[in-house]
Amino acid sequence: MPAEAKVDASSARQEQRPESRPDSPPLTQRQEARRRRILHASAQLASRGGFDAVQMREVAESSQVALGTLYRYFPSKIHLLVATMQDQLEHMHGTLRKKPPTGETAAERVAETLMRAFRALQREPHLADAMVRALTFADRSVSPEVDQVSHQTTAIILDAMGLEHPTPEQLSAVRVIEHTWHSALITWLSGRASIAQVKIDIETVCRLIDLTAPGDAK
Amino acid sequence: MPAEAKVDASSARQEQRPESRPDSPPLTQRQEARRRRILHASAQLASRGGFDAVQMREVAESSQVALGTLYRYFPSKIHLLVATMQDQLEHMHGTLRKKPPTGETAAERVAETLMRAFRALQREPHLADAMVRALTFADRSVSPEVDQVSHQTTAIILDAMGLEHPTPEQLSAVRVIEHTWHSALITWLSGRASIAQVKIDIETVCRLIDLTAPGDAK
DNA sequence: CGGTAATCTAGAACAAGTTACAGACTTGAT
DNA sequence: ATCAAGTCTGTAACTTGTTCTAGATTACCG
Numbered sequence: 001m002p003a004e005a006k007v008d009a010s011s012a013r014q015e016q017r018p019e020s021r022p023d024s025p026p027l028t029q030r031q032e033a034r035r036r037r038i039l040h041a042s043a044q045l046a047s048r049g050g051f052d053a054v055q056m057r058e059v060a061e062s063s064q065v066a067l068g069t070l071y072r073y074f075p076s077k078i079h080l081l082v083a084t085m086q087d088q089l090e091h092m093h094g095t096l097r098k099k100p101p102t103g104e105t106a107a108e109r110v111a112e113t114l115m116r117a118f119r120a121l122q123r124e125p126h127l128a129d130a131m132v133r134a135l136t137f138a139d140r141s142v143s144p145e146v147d148q149v150s151h152q153t154t155a156i157i158l159d160a161m162g163l164e165h166p167t168p169e170q171l172s173a174v175r176v177i178e179h180t181w182h183s184a185l186i187t188w189l190s191g192r193a194s195i196a197q198v199k200i201d202i203e204t205v206c207r208l209i210d211l212t213a214p215g216d217a218k
Numbered sequence: 219m220p221a222e223a224k225v226d227a228s229s230a231r232q233e234q235r236p237e238s239r240p241d242s243p244p245l246t247q248r249q250e251a252r253r254r255r256i257l258h259a260s261a262q263l264a265s266r267g268g269f270d271a272v273q274m275r276e277v278a279e280s281s282q283v284a285l286g287t288l289y290r291y292f293p294s295k296i297h298l299l300v301a302t303m304q305d306q307l308e309h310m311h312g313t314l315r316k317k318p319p320t321g322e323t324a325a326e327r328v329a330e331t332l333m334r335a336f337r338a339l340q341r342e343p344h345l346a347d348a349m350v351r352a353l354t355f356a357d358r359s360v361s362p363e364v365d366q367v368s369h370q371t372t373a374i375i376l377d378a379m380g381l382e383h384p385t386p387e388q389l390s391a392v393r394v395i396e397h398t399w400h401s402a403l404i405t406w407l408s409g410r411a412s413i414a415q416v417k418i419d420i421e422t423v424c425r426l427i428d429l430t431a432p433g434d435a436k
Numbered sequence: 437c438g439g440t441a442a443t444c445t446a447g448a449a450c451a452a453g454t455t456a457c458a459g460a461c462t463t464g465a466t
Numbered sequence: 467a468t469c470a471a472g473t474c475t476g477t478a479a480c481t482t483g484t485t486c487t488a489g490a491t492t493a494c495c496g
Binding site: 051137140142146150175183190192211 | 356387396400410415
């Protein structure tokens with residue numbers, strides 16, 4: 001019934017899905033390529049002018065795809081930008097993993113990691129703007145995707161803490177840290193808080209970790 | 219030069235501005251009335267269908283004002299909804315002031331106050347949706363207004379803490395509490411967190427206060 | 437009063453997200 | 467090779483936020 005061969009081990013040998021995405025319908029190579037072109041175009045346009053510069057017609061044109069196809073892959077601009085964020089987060093997680101934070105306490109390590117991520121975002125403030133605005137503007141129809149971003153963020157923070165089996169209290173602290181992280185990003189992006197202020201906020205919230213794990217971990 | 223008499227003490231005697239808004243150009247009674255009609259229509263439409271239901275043409279029609287006039291009063295939908303939020307916050311602050319929280323510690327009082335506010339929002343989830351989405355989606359052009367909302371929120375929290383002269387550490391804690399408050403609201407509104415979860419997050423972050431003020435206050 | 441400048445109104449026009457549709461293309465199965 | 471079904475393309479239409487314009491109103495000032 002389908003079209004554009006779902007890649008299996010037959011003719012064109014290629015792994016089903018290079019990424020670890022648990023997609024329902026596996027994509028063909030060409031579809032995977034389209035998807036990547038779209039995400040690339042999205043990130044590129046976002047890097048220029050932020051949220052407003054990511055215009056669906058332009059994304060379609062840049063990625064050599066018809067508008068209807070773009071909407072088949074990403075049912076809305078918000079979906080597209082949240083997917084772009086997932087993509088960037090994977091990069092980021094990989095990068096962060098390579099150089100683990102060096103702080104003594106878990107709180108220090110988390111703050112260090114988040115500030116490192118923050119510095120990465122500073123290098124592409126427009127892109128950060130587009131992704132974060134999309135994330136917070138997302139409504140219920142994007143919940144699964146936003147949740148995945150959230151889980152990825154949680155994973156990064158837990159990595160930094162160096163915990164295998166966090167307690168419920170610690171998970172609560174992580175949730176609050178994520179809240180603070182997102183909201184602080186927004187205030188910075190909209191020019192209502194300085195970078196120094198963001199740093200203070202992150203360090204402040206990270207103290208919550210010490211509250212739940214007075215000893216330490218790892 | 220102007221039209222529609224800027225109300226002064228001359229002919230039509232009426233106080234300049236019933237509210238405490240530090241507006242640059244004082245408004246006439248009719249202008250004040252228009253402004254109120256617009257805000258009322260905005261809140262009413264928002265209460266129905268949330269952010270999407272607040273359509274500028276509908277707001278204009280509901281408030282008996284031409285579209286161009288609406289845009290003169292509120293230069294964008296975001297401005298309008300943020301102003302609506304300011305309006306609602308004033309109400310809320312007044313209401314909360316009447317029954318101060320009863321908790322022992324500052325942390326308890328703040329958590330109690332925020333949960334009370336949260337329950338108020340639950341009664342009009344669509345309105346909450348519209349206001350919060352607007353708040354987090356606002357770009358730099360709305361910064362002054364968003365800042366005012368933030369200040370109002372800070373005032374509410376400081377009220378609950380019962381502090382006259384908060385220390386810098388305490389102000390940092392308050393900032394983080396606000397971050398958490400906003401972000402937790404978003405996750406609740408988009409259906410990614412339960413009410414219970416929001417409660418936990420708020421209680422968790424409020425512990426930060428105990429960290430900065432081990433004794434107490436008031 | 438009468439003049440004049442700002443405001444308001446009604447409605448068209450424009451922009452970008454989204455949807456709809458007809459026809460061409462690709463694929464897997466027969 | 468051919469068929470059926472799903473996919474992609476190109477394009478127009480629709481929706482809603484925003485801007486623009488011409489003319490009617492309103493308010494201040496002399």
